[in-house]
């Protein structure tokens with residue numbers, strides 16, 4: 001908020017306070033419904049202007065406004081404490097002065113409003129209209145009292161109370177209309193103030209949590225590194241088969257724990273906004289090789305084909321955060337291998353856009369696995385979201401991989417999404433704008449003119465490999481056919497020979 005704005009607000013409030021009766025006369029028409037609306041509009045305006053003041057100022061202003069508009073002697077705002085008892089929160093007298101010392105007010109009237117949830121107006125404590133309440137009000141030397149409930153989404157959070165001494169006139173029906181409208185506005189203001197405080201508290205506590213997590217997971221990694229390192233040394237020793245088996249268990253548990261701790265560290269860093277990216281020169285082929293080296297064994301054990309076609313026009317000498325790129329790709333490939341029991345996993349890299357010194361690359365990790373139901377496709381990018389939590393017991397994982405990957409890609413300026421057909425497979429893709437290394441000229445078209453016009457037959461069990469090889473052959477000017485096994489290949493060859 002600018003200082004000018006604050007000064008302006010204070011001046012406006014001051015003006016409204018001084019001239020409120022005149023202003024109110026202007027908005028009152030005599031029609032109760034219209035008057036209620038007009039007063040609400042007036043109060044909403046005051047509220048909007050007050051939004052730049054602190055909370056205590058706003059409530060004091062509202063109470064002053066009520067005292068002034070109803071021509072009461074005093075106005076008291078009573079709010080419920082944790083036990084549900086009413087407590088005097090603001091008590092103001094004529095001309096906007098704070099009432100000092102213990103404030104007495106008609107507790108019976110306040111209790112009646114609290115229990116019934118309806119407002120009470122005692123026009124004259126001596127008239128006998130409310131025999132018992134009137135008497136108790138008269139004992140306090142008061143003639144007239146109005147009290148209305150303050151409701152926050154149907155919950156009574158307190159009451160607003162105004163009164164005047166015996167020497168004064170009683171409140172009228174018009175006063176009650178105005179009073180009730182004002183009280184509604186007070187309740188709205190209080191709701192806003194509480195929401196604002198709650199959101200400030202929530203933000204502070206979420207930040208504290210992220211910071212705690214970031215520190216904790218950092219501390220956890222140090223001893224874990226020792227466990228992982230020493231276990232590796234132990235495995236180099238002469239161990240009996242039984243000892244080896246036990247140490248292997250320690251190693252694989254330590255590895256999963258390390259991975260989990262690293263993921264938690266990443267999530268907390270992302271949430272706390274403390275994740276910094278680096279920019280280094282790298283070769284895309286090294287990154288892809290690292291990922292396939294790391295995961296090909298696991299794919300092989302499951303009998304899966306792992307292929308990595310990179311289209312010809314993709315620049316490979318790049319500048320960016322190679323470590324984070326590797327992390328994103330390996331997260332996706334790890335999932336693809338984990339959720340596929342037969343078939344293949346491919347990492348297809350293409351180039352969406354390219355100019356002198358930058359390129360937008362597209363990576364697609366596609367599998368022939370279990371697929372993802374449509375209604376889960378959006379939520380799998382949320383932290384701790386898993387389609388089938390029983391998988392995590394079987395395969396490990398806590399549902400942090402995808403949200404981290406998506407965040408990393410977005411931090412690097414790209415986008416991530418997924419397509420899937422249940423039971424057929426999934427494809428996770430992301431785009432990434434990267435700098436190309438200076439001097440990394442546009443790739444020269446390979447001069448393979450010798451192949452132009454020739455026919456080729458691509459034989460491979462992997463669809464991805466076939467598609468990839470055919471694309472390559474076609475780019476070299478070959479006509480291309482595909483076969484997935486030797487029988488099919490022979491049939492194609494025979495057919496070609498008789499043509």
Ligand SMILES: Nc1ncnc2c1ncn2[C@@H]1O[C@H](COP(=O)(O)OP(=O)(O)O)[C@@H](O)[C@H]1O
Nearest residue numbers: 335336339371380386387397398399400401402
């Ligand atoms: N390639 C995939 N095929 C099928 N389901 C997937 C695939 N990748 C991710 N999922 C679903 O998304 C969930 C979240 O993935 P992720 O965030 O990496 O967590 P985790 O691997 O720890 O379960 C997985 O538990 C799984 O239900």
Ligand SMILES: [Mg+2]
Nearest residue numbers: 335397401402
């Ligand atoms: Mg995962």
